[in-house]
Amino acid sequence: MSGPGSTIAAIATAVAAGVGSVAIVRISGPQAQAVGRRVFRPAGKRYQAWESHRVLYGHVVEPASGQVLDEVLLLYMQAPRSFTGEDVVELHCHGGLVCVQRVLEQVLANGAEAAAPGAFSQRAVLHGRLDLTQAEAVAQVISARSRRAAALALAGLNGGIYRRIERLRQQLLEQLAHLEAHLDFEDDLPPLNPETVKEKMQAVAEDLSRLVEDSRRGQRLQQGLRVAIIGCPNVGKSSLLNCLSGHDRAIVTDYPGTTRDIVETELILGDVPITLVDTAGIRHTSNPVEKLGIARSRQVFTQVDVIVLLFDVNMGWSETDQALANELPEEVPQLRVGNKVDLLDKSSNQSNNLSKFPLAISAMTGQGIEAFTQALLNCCGLTDLESLDTSLNRRQISVAQKAIESLICLDNTAKAELPWDFWTIDLRDAIQHLGGITGKDVSEDILDEIFSKFCIGK
Ligand SMILES: Nc1nc2c(ncn2[C@@H]2O[C@H](COP(=O)(O)OP(=O)(O)OP(=O)(O)O)[C@@H](O)[C@H]2O)c(=O)[nH]1
Numbered sequence: 001m002s003g004p005g006s007t008i009a010a011i012a013t014a015v016a017a018g019v020g021s022v023a024i025v026r027i028s029g030p031q032a033q034a035v036g037r038r039v040f041r042p043a044g045k046r047y048q049a050w051e052s053h054r055v056l057y058g059h060v061v062e063p064a065s066g067q068v069l070d071e072v073l074l075l076y077m078q079a080p081r082s083f084t085g086e087d088v089v090e091l092h093c094h095g096g097l098v099c100v101q102r103v104l105e106q107v108l109a110n111g112a113e114a115a116a117p118g119a120f121s122q123r124a125v126l127h128g129r130l131d132l133t134q135a136e137a138v139a140q141v142i143s144a145r146s147r148r149a150a151a152l153a154l155a156g157l158n159g160g161i162y163r164r165i166e167r168l169r170q171q172l173l174e175q176l177a178h179l180e181a182h183l184d185f186e187d188d189l190p191p192l193n194p195e196t197v198k199e200k201m202q203a204v205a206e207d208l209s210r211l212v213e214d215s216r217r218g219q220r221l222q223q224g225l226r227v228a229i230i231g232c233p234n235v236g237k238s239s240l241l242n243c244l245s246g247h248d249r250a251i252v253t254d255y256p257g258t259t260r261d262i263v264e265t266e267l268i269l270g271d272v273p274i275t276l277v278d279t280a281g282i283r284h285t286s287n288p289v290e291k292l293g294i295a296r297s298r299q300v301f302t303q304v305d306v307i308v309l310l311f312d313v314n315m316g317w318s319e320t321d322q323a324l325a326n327e328l329p330e331e332v333p334q335l336r337v338g339n340k341v342d343l344l345d346k347s348s349n350q351s352n353n354l355s356k357f358p359l360a361i362s363a364m365t366g367q368g369i370e371a372f373t374q375a376l377l378n379c380c381g382l383t384d385l386e387s388l389d390t391s392l393n394r395r396q397i398s399v400a401q402k403a404i405e406s407l408i409c410l411d412n413t414a415k416a417e418l419p420w421d422f423w424t425i426d427l428r429d430a431i432q433h434l435g436g437i438t439g440k441d442v443s444e445d446i447l448d449e450i451f452s453k454f455c456i457g458k
């Protein structure tokens, strides 16, 4: 990353040919205004004074030749009232690829340096505009694929993670202060009760463990689920994909062996983003094309979060279905679902199948789809999402786990009745780990590493 005193610039919006009516070049740093003035020509006198947080209208030009590169709106935000806490100039250009890139090139040729990934957010943290958890939440807000995932990320952006972790850190700091005072002034203070200290530590460890558990669900909500529909030919896999996605995405015929390639579609079920993967029906075949399709189906087994094993409820669960079930990796949750329940003759003993397989649906009429959706989300712990109000990201989960481990060590120290100064060692570790989540206790190297995973312009 360029040094903290430098002036940096990047395109802050998504860049794609032919789309987006507006694209933004963001400049941040002490020279932001100077760089902006070099390339911006106001459209009239009234746009010459640069007041903070006022929009100016004009053109970006190549200073030497005066050639106009784009018609823009310019927004100047004076330090510290900006995203980064520094002077910021935003040039709102035309969208697409060409204009915005030419504007950026000109900005870079006139005194700004290309921003490294995450550099704007990193500066926001350095200048105290955001804490580390809020900066990380920005990335989650942007990548959210469902309303619920966005709401959860926004809670982090509003300081929800910071407050929860900081409260726990303060509780630990309080205990540390007690222990240290006791070590220094043992004779002047009433004796410490180890049980009380232990209980307080345990309460913090339990709260952290609950948070980690919730965060695993939050991660799944954020990333979405990849769900494969697997089964013998003709059981209605492609029909189920079409039924759930609400349109004719995959070809459906009554010929077994219709689907050959993997067909994927994105949808939202119960606020959870889902990538649904339809596969070729698995059977022995001599057809070389179908064989290739079946090989692809088998590759999908290990690349998904859940497998829906579909069978025809009218035929019952056959040996072939069982053989297929045996092939599936144990670590991937499976949901066995009987399809074509609309054809089931209730008067015959076929209906016994229903009691054996509670998940019976019709991809044709939609019967049972609601219960199926619930079961699907349930097997990944993704129901009752309203109760989920804070979710750590992957990095934060692993740091929280280290804090929990330190508290477990502390518990062992307590059980072994070791002297108080041993307790303070584990306690300090736990406090340090929690500070690593909020950014209160992280080295510059770690910050660099965290922000390098952001994208350019953030
Ligand atoms: N009555 C009834 N027919 C269904 C239902 N689901 C699928 N079908 C019919 O079953 C036949 C096969 O459906 P597909 O969706 O192509 O089956 P598939 O499992 O994708 O088959 P392959 O791609 O060959 O493996 C078609 O004629 C569908 O209309 C259902 O719930 N009820």
Ligand SMILES: [Mg+2]
Residues within 6 Å of the ligand: 237, 238, 239, 250, 251, 252, 258, 259, 278, 279, 280, 281
């Ligand atoms: Mg199919």
